[in-house]
Amino acid sequence: MKPQSGGRSALVAKLSHFAALSDADVRVLDELCAGEEPFPARVDIVVEGTAPRAGFVLTQGMACRYRLLPDGRRQILGFLIPGDFFDPYVFLLRTMDHSIATLMPTRLARVERERVIAVFAGRPRLAAACWWSALQDEAIQRERVVALGRRDARGRVAYLLCELVWRQTAIGASDDHAIRLPLTQVELADALGLTPVHINRVLQEFRKAGLIALERRRLRLHDMATLQLIAGSSKAYLHLDGAPEEVARYIDRLERHRDGSAPDAERP
DSSP: OOBOGGGOBHHHHHHTTTSOOOHHHHHHHHHHTOSOEEEOTTOEEEOTTSOOOOEEEEEESOEEEEEEOTTSOEEEEEEEOTTOEEOTTGGGOSSOSSEEEESSSEEEEEEOHHHHHHHHHHOHHHHHHHHHHHHHHHHHHHHHHHHHHHOOHHHHHHHHHHHHHHHHHHTTOOSSSEEEOOOOHHHHHHHHTOOHHHHHHHHHHHHHTTSEEEETTEEEESOHHHHHHHHTOOGGGGOOSOOOHHHHHHHHHHHHHHTTSSSOOOOO
16 A cells, blocks of 8 residues: 555555554554555446445545446546545445446555454454544535535535545645646536536636646645635535544543453443
């Protein structure tokens, strides 16, 4: 798994926003992500209607979840970036209800169900951190519903650009509000329920206003504050400020009990 800034992998960087991880936790996560598989850009890695066999961690690149309508139109449901865990309990489902495709050359580390169960059963801190990650995914989907249901085109584009920068900053993959953005205007349109022409118009407006720079698949946000006002959003929904103190203490007690150094933990 390619290290992010500070020498940490993207998965470690992401989960560290929930709780401080021990050296042993980091080793477990690094082992979980061993044996990466490369995939070229714009190929399906999970197909709707097929039986899921294993989850995976995206370690490099970018992918999207999507659904195809009977008439061939596509709705992009969300984006996966390095450090994102694709449904560790997906093996509980009979069939997939959506597809996942790469958006650029991407690397994945497959995680079989036995390893997921072993990690979650034996390491309370990592189990809680992965649950937090799943809750963050749900919050991202709720924000997307708000965006598609209530924001105008400018608000939708501003929200998505901010979110992608916020998420990549959280794993150390953003430099001064700048990220690599491999998305075409068609893909942005499929994600935001707009037409490519409308996307182009909004991006040109943002460029002329000095809010963004977008060149050679490199996006830089020059005025995050104004973009947040246009979006009517902040990064609070990403829950990057860590576990509540009582939860952190509870996890500490569980870890000590696991190591045999404390009596049974009490609930917070």
